[in-house]
Amino acid sequence: MSALVIGHKNPDTDSIIAALAAANLYQGRGIAVEPVCQGEPAPETAFVLDRFNLKAPRIVHTVAGEELYLVDYSDLAQAPDDFAQAKLLGIIDHHKLGDVTSDAPVECWIQPVGCSNTIIKICHDYYGVSIPAPLAGAMLCAILSDTVLFKSPTCTEQDKKAAEELAKLAGIDDLNALGFEMFKAKSNLNASPRDLIFRDFKDFEMGGKKIGIGQLELLSLDMITPELKAKLQQELDKVKGEGRNSAILILTDIMKEGSEMLLCSDNAETIYTALKTSAGNTWMPGVLSRKKQVVPPLQAAFK
Ligand code: MG
Numbered sequence: 001m002s003a004l005v006i007g008h009k010n011p012d013t014d015s016i017i018a019a020l021a022a023a024n025l026y027q028g029r030g031i032a033v034e035p036v037c038q039g040e041p042a043p044e045t046a047f048v049l050d051r052f053n054l055k056a057p058r059i060v061h062t063v064a065g066e067e068l069y070l071v072d073y074s075d076l077a078q079a080p081d082d083f084a085q086a087k088l089l090g091i092i093d094h095h096k097l098g099d100v101t102s103d104a105p106v107e108c109w110i111q112p113v114g115c116s117n118t119i120i121k122i123c124h125d126y127y128g129v130s131i132p133a134p135l136a137g138a139m140l141c142a143i144l145s146d147t148v149l150f151k152s153p154t155c156t157e158q159d160k161k162a163a164e165e166l167a168k169l170a171g172i173d174d175l176n177a178l179g180f181e182m183f184k185a186k187s188n189l190n191a192s193p194r195d196l197i198f199r200d201f202k203d204f205e206m207g208g209k210k211i212g213i214g215q216l217e218l219l220s221l222d223m224i225t226p227e228l229k230a231k232l233q234q235e236l237d238k239v240k241g242e243g244r245n246s247a248i249l250i251l252t253d254i255m256k257e258g259s260e261m262l263l264c265s266d267n268a269e270t271i272y273t274a275l276k277t278s279a280g281n282t283w284m285p286g287v288l289s290r291k292k293q294v295v296p297p298l299q300a301a302f303k
């Protein structure tokens with residue numbers, strides 16, 4: 001039986017490519033695994049898979065009785081709903097430590113770097129497993145995506161080094177051109193307001209409250225018309241109504257390097273204050289990272 005390598009719900013590029021890359025790593029070590037994912041690739045990920053001629057992992061929603069390696073998360077809220085009936089074998093991640101647990105010892109590679117694929121690149125070097133050129137290109141894209149072209153405060157020297165080495169393996173000279181192409185694909189707004197909110201959405205437990213935070217990264221916020229913004233706000237109100245204390249949508253302008261926020265919450269003032277914004281002005285200069293610049297201040301405010 002093959003163990004499953006599985007990224008988080010509402011998969012982003014890092015979580016889908018990390019499943020493929022970690023599968024290459026484990027298979028190179030003689031461990032039988034299959035990469036899978038918890039949903040359709042988003043437009044950015046579809047671009048990356050297509051660009052490097054890679055097949056999307058199989059989609060699974062239930063993992064009872066399976067053995068699992070998690071990539072790009074360690075939170076129960078982002079795991080399949082029947083995670084408790086599976087056996088956890090390992091974690092590769094770059095987020096805050098989550099709340100999954102295990103019955104037996106697990107292999108963990110958790111580092112405060114900008115991207116799971118950076119850790120997976122380091123692991124390939126550590127175990128002496130080679131990376132095929134197309135996979136290297138996709139791993140490079142995951143790093144460019146998660147670090148927002150190295151501009152995010154989550155980006156480290158290790159991410160830049162891994163990206164350079166992967167670019168060499170993939171035969172790519174112009175990282176900026178590749179990154180720009182990818183973010184152009186990511187900026188696709190041709191979807192329902194609900195799909196846009198859930199394209200990159202995570203639920204968090206904060207002081208016993210369920211807080212959902214989506215993020216849309218765009219080349220320019222000018223792409224969002226007032227009509228679309230109103231529809232997104234309307235849909236966000238519904239999302240909040242589905243058992244959440246708060247629903248937040250972070251709208252990130254990659255070029256201007258900042259974010260705006262749409263919000264529906266029982267504790268709106270707490271959130272505005274924690275993020276140094278107000279109902280009248282939610283522009284957050286320099287804010288690119290949900291993980292590092294949005295979640296921690298909210299977690300502290302809701303403690
Ligand atoms: Mg991710």
Ligand code: MG
Pocket residue numbers: 014015072094114115116146
């Ligand atoms: Mg990631």
Ligand code: MG
Pocket residue numbers: 012145146200
């Ligand atoms: Mg991200």
